[in-house]
Amino acid sequence: MPEKQIVSMNCGKIDPDNIDTHIDQGGFKALQKSLEKMTPEDIINEIKTSELKGRGGAGFLCGTKWELARKAGENQKYLICNADESEVGTFKDRHLLAKDPFTLIEGIAITAYAIGAQTAFIYLRAEYHFLLDLLTNAIEQAKEKGFLKHLAVQIREGAGAYICGEESALMNSIEGRRGESRYKPPFPTEKGLFDKPTIINNVETLMNVPQIILNGGEWFKTIGTGNSRGTKVFSISGDVEKPGVYELEMGSPVKELVVTLAGAKNIKAVQVGGASGSIIPFDQLDTPLSFETLLGSGGVIVFNNERDITDMVHQSMIFLSEESCGKCTPCREGTEVMIEIFRRLEIGEGVPEDMENLEALSEAMMLSSLCGLGQAAPIPVLDSLKYFRSEYEDRIEKSQILRRLPRSIA
């Protein structure tokens, strides 16, 4: 399946500083159609028909989520656009925001109308501060053209925490609290930002909305696979010749993205979905990229034959430990213990029980952590133990040889 552009169709074609270039490409027609010809229920039904799923990683059905918020009996509701793209190796939202902020604003306007929110927040990652002026300008221009009469769009900047991309921590951050996850239920659709019903969607998800409204949910359903409709924007980096952002139809094999488009050679492993994403070995590159198989947030990192897998997982774990909010025990302590195991493996002090301990710890973290960070953190550990077990065994064996040597030689 070749590249297919739905979300990024205007990227590069329009001037992100000038709304007129966007309108010339047919921009804001979907918003006009929604406001003039459709009721909020119509829009939600259209999105439900399209089976659009959230692109942030969890893959929850948007229509269902919106309906819950729509039906929540509160006057004040909020829409949050999650632009806190802090997953390792993920930069697709940055590309979309920088090249085409208007489609996002259109998506936000339609969504807010559908769920009945009067205020929308764009939660922008601290590191994307350079996009602030561009986005503010885009919102101002849309306001001047009269597209945002029903809605106030505000930008909130993060302070540099990975965890604040998790929806409940993000809401805490907007409220001015410590960026830590909340327990669920209550879900955000019921009690979210300032205890009001809230919808949180990723940049890419919201940018899908205008095209679905224009072309219909049935059209959207024809693209992609049975459980994953539409396209997905990927950002690819690592040992490739052409790193960058590519949009592909759901269900495209990993090979297509990694080899054909990005030009990777001598692949050893591919990590899909950032620091806590799944790792697949070179012989499984035919795996399709979809919600059923593997997807995550869209960050794809390629490792070639010269890379050491345990080292790479170690680095991922250092990142996750540093970014854990420290609220729940399994994540806060578990990531630190894992780092210690990897550190000992690296300096040749591994013991045979290490692999067993990693597995036990992974299970406990996945089953009992409060939020997605702790639940997903062990994924690369388990995947690497599954596909690259020999590398762990080698390290442990070397450690044992080292231990037998007289201290003066070791």
Place this chain on the structure above:
Amino acid sequence: MGNITVTINGTEISVPDPMTILEAATQNNIDIPTLCHQPDLTPNGVCRICVVEVEGARTLVAACHTPLTDGMVIHTRSPKVLSVRKTIVELLLTAHTGTCVNDVNAANCALHKLASDLEVGEPRFHVQKPRFYAPEESNPYVTRDLSKCILCFKCVKACDEIAGKGVLSVGYRGFESKIITGCDDALTHDICKDCIVCADACPTGALSRPDLLDKKQKGAV
């Protein structure tokens, strides 16, 4: 609202709605251990000791904050639950450098009691740098020994919700998280006065009443 029927450990029970799993279990004399929960505080959901298995759920859920829904089937002592619970206790003990063994207060430590209840021995895990903080005795009302702290956040909640003072908060992040006062200042007389709800809430004796400690050391209590 009306009653709902749930099954806990194979026994069908009827409870009023809304209610959390923990409340229902306590009411029916089913023991679910907790560390960060106190009935008069809003749930914390931090320590994850109270995790239970709910049929159909992707992960284990914490009993202290998960509301019951009609027809829920809950297992509080399945092998999966027990193994995860033990691992969490081990994790808490791993980074813990409190002087528990020769401390007169060790008998009051909820973590120690839990570890012996669950038959957790020497932890399997290690960390490079266990938490160590010097004990502070500068405040006449409360003694602070953060090495014993297991970050259950109960003191923060008690200070906010019972005392209404908001003196304590959580600082830093990840493994470095720490219960702090102000901008990680010393716990002096100026910051905190004499309500001591935090010491009463503390499960491990990281915060304690100095007088109690004195009397115990002297063998009076």
